[in-house]
Amino acid sequence: xxxxxxxxxxxxxxxxxxxxxxxxxxxxxxxxxxxxxxxxxxxxxxxxxxxxxxxxxxxxxxxxxxxxxxxxxxxxxxxxxxxxxxxxxxxxxxxxxxxxxxxxxxxxxxxxxxxxxxxxxxxxxxxxxxxxxxxxxxxxxxxxxxxxxxxxxxxxxxxxxxxxxxxxxxxxxxxxxxxxxxxxxxxxxxxxxxxxxxxxxxxxxxxxxxxxxxxxxxxxxxxxxxxxxxxxxxxxxxxxxxxxxxxxxxxxxxxxxxxxxxxxxxxxxxxxxxxxxxxxxxxxxxxxxxxxxxxxxxxxxxxxxxxxxxxxxxxxxxxxxxxxxxxxxxxxxxxxxx
Amino acid sequence: xxxxxxxxxxxxxxxxxxxxxxxxxxxxxxxxxxxxxxxxxxxxxxxxxxxxxxxxxxxxxxxxxxxxxxxxxxxxxxxxxxxxxxxxxxxxxxxxxxxxxxxxxxxxxxxxxxxxxxxxxxxxxxxxxxxxxxxxxxxxxxxxxxxxxxxxxxxxxxxxxxxxxxxxxxxxxxxxxxxxxxxxxxxxxxxxxxxxxxxxxxxxxxxxxxxxxxxxxxxxxxxxxxxxxxxxxxxxxxxxxxxxxxxxxxxxxxxxxxxxxxxxxxxxxxxxxxxxxxxxxxxxxxxxxxxxxxxxxxxxxxxxxxxxxxxxxxxxxxxxxxxxxxxxx
Ligand SMILES: Cc1ncc(C[n+]2csc(CCOP(=O)(O)OP(=O)(O)O)c2C)c(N)n1
Ligand SMILES: [Mg+2]
Numbered sequence: 001x002x003x004x005x006x007x008x009x010x011x012x013x014x015x016x017x018x019x020x021x022x023x024x025x026x027x028x029x030x031x032x033x034x035x036x037x038x039x040x041x042x043x044x045x046x047x048x049x050x051x052x053x054x055x056x057x058x059x060x061x062x063x064x065x066x067x068x069x070x071x072x073x074x075x076x077x078x079x080x081x082x083x084x085x086x087x088x089x090x091x092x093x094x095x096x097x098x099x100x101x102x103x104x105x106x107x108x109x110x111x112x113x114x115x116x117x118x119x120x121x122x123x124x125x126x127x128x129x130x131x132x133x134x135x136x137x138x139x140x141x142x143x144x145x146x147x148x149x150x151x152x153x154x155x156x157x158x159x160x161x162x163x164x165x166x167x168x169x170x171x172x173x174x175x176x177x178x179x180x181x182x183x184x185x186x187x188x189x190x191x192x193x194x195x196x197x198x199x200x201x202x203x204x205x206x207x208x209x210x211x212x213x214x215x216x217x218x219x220x221x222x223x224x225x226x227x228x229x230x231x232x233x234x235x236x237x238x239x240x241x242x243x244x245x246x247x248x249x250x251x252x253x254x255x256x257x258x259x260x261x262x263x264x265x266x267x268x269x270x271x272x273x274x275x276x277x278x279x280x281x282x283x284x285x286x287x288x289x290x291x292x293x294x295x296x297x298x299x300x301x302x303x304x305x306x307x308x309x310x311x312x313x314x315x316x317x318x319x320x321x322x323x324x325x326x327x328x329x330x331x332x333x334x335x336x337x338x
Numbered sequence: 339x340x341x342x343x344x345x346x347x348x349x350x351x352x353x354x355x356x357x358x359x360x361x362x363x364x365x366x367x368x369x370x371x372x373x374x375x376x377x378x379x380x381x382x383x384x385x386x387x388x389x390x391x392x393x394x395x396x397x398x399x400x401x402x403x404x405x406x407x408x409x410x411x412x413x414x415x416x417x418x419x420x421x422x423x424x425x426x427x428x429x430x431x432x433x434x435x436x437x438x439x440x441x442x443x444x445x446x447x448x449x450x451x452x453x454x455x456x457x458x459x460x461x462x463x464x465x466x467x468x469x470x471x472x473x474x475x476x477x478x479x480x481x482x483x484x485x486x487x488x489x490x491x492x493x494x495x496x497x498x499x500x501x502x503x504x505x506x507x508x509x510x511x512x513x514x515x516x517x518x519x520x521x522x523x524x525x526x527x528x529x530x531x532x533x534x535x536x537x538x539x540x541x542x543x544x545x546x547x548x549x550x551x552x553x554x555x556x557x558x559x560x561x562x563x564x565x566x567x568x569x570x571x572x573x574x575x576x577x578x579x580x581x582x583x584x585x586x587x588x589x590x591x592x593x594x595x596x597x598x599x600x601x602x603x604x605x606x607x608x609x610x611x612x613x614x615x616x617x618x619x620x621x622x623x624x625x626x627x628x629x630x631x632x633x634x635x636x637x638x639x640x641x642x643x644x645x646x647x648x649x650x651x652x653x654x655x656x657x658x659x660x661x662x663x664x665x666x667x
Contacts, residue, residue: 107445111443111444116445117445118445120448125412125449126445129436133433136401136408136409137405137406137408137437139406139409140406140411140412143406143409147392147410148415154409167402167433170402171402173402174396174399174403331442331447332442332443333482333505335505336506336532
C-alpha cells in the first residue's frame with residue numbers, strides 16, 4: 001500500500017489555479033507538505049521524534065509549483081529543508097514518516113533521517129545534509145541524461161545560503177559550458193541560518209548570479225504556486241529541448257526557525273508576521289475560489305483528505321519495526337556481482 | 339593470453355580503453371585529459387579514439403568534477419575521474435567523503451555510486467609539499483570508499499578494471515614515479531581482485547609489508563639483503579580498504595619479524611593500522627621481534643632533491659631497517 005499525494009497535474013502555459021484538476025493536485029501537494037511538517041513539529045515537541053529537522057512551512061508553493069513542471073522520469077536533488085521536494089516528486093508519506101521515526105521501513109532504513117530522504121523510484125536522488133552538496137550531483141545526473149540520449153531533466157533545489165558555496169559556482173559553470181538539462185531552483189528564504197542575503201551577497205538578487213555563467217536568471221514570487229510553475233515550466237522546457245540550464249530564484253520565507261536550535265534572534269516578529277500574511281496555501285485557496293474553479297467545500301475537503309493521509313502515515317510508521325543494527329556492517333558497500 | 343612489457347601508464351590507458359570499448363557507460367572526466375593527454379600523459383590518445391564526449395575535459399573545478407561524477411554514477415554511468423595530483427582531492431573532499439562514500443549506506447541502499455577516482459600520489463619529482471603527498475590514509479579512514487594502490491603495471495591495469503566494475507566508489511592512487519616504469523602486462527582485460535593482498539616475494543627471515551612505490555623498493559632491498567644472506571618476504575598490500583590481513587598474518591607467523599614500510603608520514607598512517615591488527619591478533623605470539631615501521635618523516639615534503647630523499651624511505655633505509663630487525667634478540 002502506498003500513501004502518496006496524487007501526481008501533480010499541470011497544463012503547460014496555464015496557471016495551476018485555472019483548472020479544477022490542476023488546482024486540486026496543487027492544493028493537495030501544498031497541504032501535504034504543511035501537514036506533514038506540522039505533524040513532525042508536534043511529534044518532536046512531544047519528545048516522540050529524535051534528531052533534528054528543518055521545516056519548510058511557508059515555502060510550500062515553491063516546492064510544489066516547481067515539482068508540477070516535472071515528469072515522473074525527471075530527477076531532483078534536494079536539501080536539508082527537503083520534505084516538500086520529496087513529497088512533490090511523489091514520495092510515500094508513510095515511508096518518509098517512518099524514516100523520521102527511525103524505523104526499518106523508512107526510506108533510508110533509519111540510517112539517514114530527515115536530511116537524507118532519497119527515492120530511486122520517483123527520481124529523487126537525495127536530500128543532502130551538506131549545504132550545496134547536491135548541486136554538482138545534479139549537474140552530473142544531467143550530464144548523464146545528455147550522454148545517454150534521454151530527454152529527462154534534473155531539477156536541483158538549494159537555498160540562498162548555498163549560492164555562497166564554491167560547489168554552486170563550479171556546478172553551475174559546468175552545467176552552462178556543457179548546456180546540461182538542469183534547472184537550478186534557489187529557494188531564497190532570505191536567510192542561511194541567521195545570516196541574511198543582504199549580508200551574504202554583494203549583488204542584489206541571487207538570480208543576478210546567473211549572468212556570471214551566461215545562463216538565464218529569473219526571479220519569481222515563490223509563494224505563488226502559479227508563478228512558480230510557469231517559470232519552472234519554461235526553464236524545464238528550455239532544459240529538455242537542449243538549451244541548457246536556468247537559475248530560478250524563488251523568493252519565499254520560512255515561518256519556523258532554521259532548525260530546532262533557533263531562537264529567532266536575527267529577525268523581527270513583524271517580518272515573520274508580514275510573511276505569514278502571504279501564506280501560499282491561503283493565497284492559492286482564495287484565488288481558486290474567487291476564480292470559481294473550486295468551492296470552499298472543495299478546498300476544505302482537499303485539506304481533510306490530506307490530513308487523513310498524514311494520520312495514516314503516522315499510524316503506519318509508528319507501528320513499523322525499529323531500524324535494525326544487525327545489518328549495518330554489511331550495508332556500507334553494494335555487493336560486487338561475481 | 340599474451341604478455342608484453344609496457345609502462346604503468348600505458349597499462350592504465352589500456353584498461354580505460356578496454357573498459358570504454360566494452361561498456362558505453364564508462365567515460366572519463368578531468369582537467370586536461372583531452373587533447374593535452376593528461377598532466378602525466380596517462381589518457382594519451384584516448385581522446386582521439388573516443389572523442390570529446392567520453393574523454394571529457396573539464397574546467398579547473400575539482401569539487402564540481404567529482405560531484406558531477408557522483409551524479410552521473412547515480413543514474414547509470416560509470417565515470418572515471420582523473421584528479422591531476424592527489425593533493426587536489428582536498429578541493430573535492432565533500433563530494434568524495436560526504437557524498438560518494440555515504441550515499442549507498444545513508445540513503446538506505448537503493449542507490450550506489452559506481453565511480454572511480456584516479457589520482458597520482460607521492461614524492462620524488464621535486465614538486466614540493468602541495469604536489470607530493472601520500473594521502474591514502476585519509477581515504478582509507480572513510481567507510482564507504484575502497485582504496486587501491488597499484489604497485490606494478492599489471493596491477494595498474496587489473497585493479498583499475500576491477501575498480502570500474504565495482505558498484506562502489508573506488509579511489510585509485512597511482513604513484514607518479516611508477517608511471518614510466520615497465521613490466522609484463524596481459525593484453526586481455528585481466529582483473530586484479532580488490533581486497534586481496536599479494537605476496538610479491540616469499541622469504542623466511544622477515545617480512546616487509548609495503549604499498550605503492552615502496553613495494554619495488556622493498557624488492558630491490560630484498561635483492562641486496564639476499565647477498566647478505568637475509569631472505570625476506572615482501573607483501574604488496576594493493577588494497578588498503580577493504581584490507582586483507584591474511585597473507586600478512588601468514589608471513590608474520592612464518593618469519594617472526596615484521597617491517598611495515600610506507601612513504602606517508604608515520605604518525606597515524608596506514609601502517610599503524612596494519613601494526614595494530616597484527617598486535618591485536620594471535621600472530622603476535624609468533625613474533626621474535628617487535629613490529630617495526632619505516633615511514634616518511636612527519637614533515638611536509640620539501641623541494642630540494644637531497645631534502646626530499648631524506649624524508650621518505652629509500653632502498654638503503656629498508657636494508658638497514660631489516661638488518662636492525664634481524665639483530666633484535
Ligand atoms: C557545508 C555546510 N556548511 C554549513 C552547514 C550548516 N547549515 C545547515 S543549513 C544551513 C543554512 C543554509 O542556508 P540556505 O542554503 O539558505 O538554506 P535554508 O536553510 O535557508 O533553506 C547551514 C549553515 C551545513 N550543513 N553544510
Ligand atoms: Mg535560506
